[in-house]
Amino acid sequence: MRSVYGYVYVAWNQDRSRCYVGQTTKTPAERWAGHVKLARAHKESPKLGNAIRKYERLGTPMVVEQIDTAEDQAELDFLETVYICALDAVVRGYNCQAGGGGGRLLDEEAKERQRAGVKAGHAAMTEEAKTEWRANISTGSKAAQARPEVKARQSAGTRAALAHPEVWAHMSTASMAYWAREEAAGRVLRPPEERERNRLYMQEYRARKRAEKASQALGSNPANPSPAPVSA
Numbered sequence: 001m002r003s004v005y006g007y008v009y010v011a012w013n014q015d016r017s018r019c020y021v022g023q024t025t026k027t028p029a030e031r032w033a034g035h036v037k038l039a040r041a042h043k044e045s046p047k048l049g050n051a052i053r054k055y056e057r058l059g060t061p062m063v064v065e066q067i068d069t070a071e072d073q074a075e076l077d078f079l080e081t082v083y084i085c086a087l088d089a090v091v092r093g094y095n096c097q098a099g100g101g102g103g104r105l106l107d108e109e110a111k112e113r114q115r116a117g118v119k120a121g122h123a124a125m126t127e128e129a130k131t132e133w134r135a136n137i138s139t140g141s142k143a144a145q146a147r148p149e150v151k152a153r154q155s156a157g158t159r160a161a162l163a164h165p166e167v168w169a170h171m172s173t174a175s176m177a178y179w180a181r182e183e184a185a186g187r188v189l190r191p192p193e194e195r196e197r198n199r200l201y202m203q204e205y206r207a208r209k210r211a212e213k214a215s216q217a218l219g220s221n222p223a224n225p226s227p228a229p230v231s232a
Contacts, residue, residue: 005075
């Protein structure tokens with residue numbers, strides 16, 4: 001029987017047009033409760049925090065679903081990256097990074113110490129200082145997102161994952177299974193014409209990449225030199 005170390009989950013907005021993909025070794029409900037708590041305290045990442053607060057104000061909180069399980073941390077990181085890619089959760093959703101444990105991994109004791117330190121620091125701040133701190137965080141985040149090196153670092157996980165054929169296969173299988181479940185449940189996600197455009201674009205993109213790789217392989221192989229031009 002497959003042992004469960006952790007879970008990959010997705011949180012959708014109400015019209016299921018944008019989502020957030022995450023991983024947890026607790027339950028998805030427990031992890032999401034942590035996101036909501038941080039968002040209410042304005043300590044969550046701007047993209048996700050703004051979305052959580054927005055839909056709570058509208059009375060339509062985001063819907064959380066478990067989508068996969070993992071047997072160890074390596075598989076959990078791998079699956080998170082796969083689903084973030086499959087659901088386009090960085091560009092079209094609320095993820096800021098391509099996933100896969102890109103940040104420093106902390107054990108539960110270290111996380112608790114970190115939370116306690118942040119909580120104590122905030123308790124000692126005046127309201128004016130908190131307001132200034134939040135404004136600085138928002139400004140710094142926007143400035144960081146505008147830097148090319150930050151964007152490149154955020155997409156590094158996606159590029160690394162897509163370099164492996166097994167990732168493409170897993171991502172394709174997982175994506176098709178997910179969309180099939182959504183359609184079977186009668187939930188409308190994206191307009192059919194938009195999904196068809198995306199499908200055709202990906203076909204063209206993959207064909208172009210295959211052609212580029214074939215051209216590079218021929219150019220770097222001295223056993224297959226380019227034919228000499230024929231003189232008139």
